[in-house]
Amino acid sequence: MLQLLSLIPALPMAGFLLLALLGGRFSRRQIAWTGAGSVGMSALITGLVAVAFLRALPETISYRQTWWTWVDTSGLTAGLSWHLDALSLLMALVITGVGLLIHLYSTGYMIEETHQDYRRFFAYMNLFVASMLTLVLADNLLLLYLGWEGVGLCSYLLIGFWYRRPENGAAAQKAFIVTRLGDTAFAMGLFLLFTEFKTLSIQQVQTLAVEAWPIGSGLAIAVAALLLGGAVGKSAQLPLQVWLPDAMAGPTPVSALIHAATMVTAGVYLIARMHSLFTLAPPVQYAVAVIGVLTLLLAACSALVQRDIKRILAYSTISQLGYMFLALGVGAWSAALFHFMTHACFKALLFLAAGAVIVSLHHEQDIFRMGGLRRRLPVTFWTFLIGAAALSGVPLITSGFYSKDWILWSTLSSPLGGPWLWAGAALGTLLTGLYSFRLIFRVFFGEVRTAPHAAPGTAMTLPLIVLAALSLGVGFLELPTTLGDVPLFSRYLAHALPTIEALPGSQGPSEATEQAAVTLASLLGIGLAALFFLRRPGLTEAMAGSAWGRTVSEVWLHGWGFDRFYNLVIVRPWQRLTRGPGDVVDRLYEALAEALRWSHESFSRTQTGRVRWYAMTAAAGALLLMGLFVLR
Known part of the structure; x- marks a missing residue:
């Protein structure tokens, strides 16, 4: 049964592809069966794999399966490889089990949507589940990062599902941008790990790190801190927690899937999976x-x-x-x-x-x-x-x-x-x-x-x-x-x-x-x-009506003012910087191009065709070099 491991993420992905490519021809009933059924089949196979794995314990504590080599260049080899152990199996059971129940619930909750939106919803949900399963079953950090970015993309699509309302689109953009900050830190951590160990295999990286780095090593602290940055973004912890309350703009089943079994738990899984690196960096673990x-x-x-x-x-x-x-x-x-x-x-x-x-x-x-x-x-x-x-x-x-x-x-x-x-x-x-x-x-x-x-x-x-x-x-x-x-x-x-x-x-x-x-x-x-x-509800009203009660309530209601602080320090200065014709980045490169054009024209004027001018210039250059040599 362990050989069925690769079907666990493949079935929800197949459901997504069917709905995305052929779902326009499906009836609502067929859409529901495809969306919920693919996740249900994945949950069933996860259960069968779990039974086989539990029977094999403790003689077999992990199982690896490779489809094919995905990347093989410049010393980096990464495959579409799956790693099953007690941790990844637990995550897969929760994702597919709870995900199935949420899909079943969605067949009734989303029934009032148009046919097109109904199909689009289940396609996104299936891709979400497939991405999360890829994340937790990945054998290497590059494949894990693919699933990591996949759930980020799906969160954007699902939070902004009712995109015709501007506030929903803004909430989706906010989630996407804030979590990208953590994702960037995570990517930098992967670059550093590959630079040091020439591999992104999860098991090899941790083994080599324990052998090469002493506890408290600067490199260990740097890598663990970068991974923590990624975890903080995805799991909505301080100071990147501001996106999650606004994520409620999506349909309720989306909120349940994001909050219960998928995206926000990715950071928890990452730290647990890379626990050896964090034990090498006590300040980061604290x-x-x-x-x-x-x-x-x-x-x-x-x-x-x-x-x-x-x-x-x-x-x-x-x-x-x-x-x-x-x-x-x-x-x-x-x-x-x-x-x-x-x-x-x-x-x-x-x-x-x-x-x-x-x-x-x-x-x-x-x-x-x-x-x-x-x-x-x-x-x-x-x-x-x-x-x-x-x-x-x-x-x-x-x-x-x-x-x-x-x-x-x-x-x-x-x-x-x-x-x-x-x-x-x-x-x-x-x-x-x-x-x-x-x-x-x-x-x-x-x-x-x-x-x-x-x-x-x-x-x-x-x-x-x-x-x-x-x-x-x-x-x-x-x-x-x-x-x-x-x-x-x-x-x-x-x-x-x-x-x-x-x-x-x-x-x-x-x-x-x-x-x-x-x-x-x-x-x-x-x-x-x-x-x-x-x-005695009057007590609450009295406290909320007092001066200090109104102040505290206002601060807590708006999430301790983190949004206002970020707007004041980051968003508004950036908007002022980009206000006007063109983008600030475009203007930067346009200025660089203009500087190069000016320098070219300036140096072109020195090409006069006069031999005596060239000889004098060469002599002056030679004297300058001799003077520098003597002064040195």
Whole structure:
């Protein structure tokens, strides 16, 4: 079955090509079957490959398959080669599994679109899945970079899917340009790696780097920092997080796919995949943890004051990615990937449930115009509640509790972590419970402000139920020692990623004490949400109406002013520079051409045809050279 590996990315790509080239002749039903069916076949083959791979462990911990040599020039050899190990298989399972559910949901959500847009949507979605699978299964960094740029292109196409609205086109451009900054850093890191090791094979690069570079080496720090730049851009971490909230301009299934299983997790995968390079650069690895904890706190604060249901979930995604970066930064590689898996389930659930609410309310997205929907949309309510509970880390019954607790315990017990990082993450847990249940109470409780016109159909409801079950169940793949000690997930990923050595228990609180603190933070956040937004909403209005409340709300609402700062420092100066006839780059080259033309005309005047003039010039040149030689 392992020989079927190459079909996993090939089938969604085939679906894209069919829809792009022949989709105009397909009916809507055929388009849906092609789009969702190709991803479904990919998910089925991924499952078969997973069964064969798990049976082969631990004798076979990786499998490599090559189609053909793609590039062979100037010492660079890179093929269309696939590498399967515990890490890439996990990513492929999540991408194809969650991607299939989102495609099924989309067949109902996008049904009102025109035939042409319906075809275009599924073509883009299939290309998105194919690009992400290429990224995670690539055996070399050049092929990985191809998938990396592919998801960037698809994000542009899908965020700006409704391109007739200027604001959607602007959001797509913003995502494309901001992530290009990180992509440029990533490309520079690849150039540096190839210059040093003459190969871009992921396995060879890491082996050679460990052999050639000591810990703390300047080259190791430079390469790790450049790779981190790429990860920060794709995973929307500080300071390049500004594109993700505006990415909500795309259809809701696009938001679910970007936020749950594909693009934003690419940075997490990159750092985990290249973990050997980051362990050689301790300052950069520590920077990963600091960026993570700052991002999760800033994004959680912004989520508290948003009015748009999708923007709340967007800031939530940024915050949860911050937890993954924190885990990577303290060396808890498996904990980061466990949270990636649980987050993919409950965040896809939340976005799809939000889409069901939006469709039922005539595409209303303002939570202050919603309310009282728990009885009108019972399935949507209960599935949304499960997703919010998992996001908040409700103890014992949700997957989010187990993955987030693992990250916080690793942060506190790891030699690379510490109490300050843990405190920031614990505060983030409280804020997560607060903004998650603010959303629940605003949308599903209170009086009905906008009456729903219809409940979602089976195509939209079935994925919600499956994702709700996963949001509750997948957490039991890794139970801490205090709650049963079931290390299935960590034992599996140990075949691809190293484990960290925890500090002795005497140097800090016990794991049970830490878990109690995290549980208290989560429940306190939910309790405060019930107090402020359900029991005594007047308290919230009073705080928001005060002078300091208005100021803080304004800052948080606009993402801490990062957009305004970038507009002031970068965008507006560049616009002033380019204002006027022609492009500034064109004018630069035109000036250079004019300077060359002037110098040519000036030197042409020296060609007079007079021999005495030439002799005098040659003599003067000779004297000048002799004088320089003597002075030297």
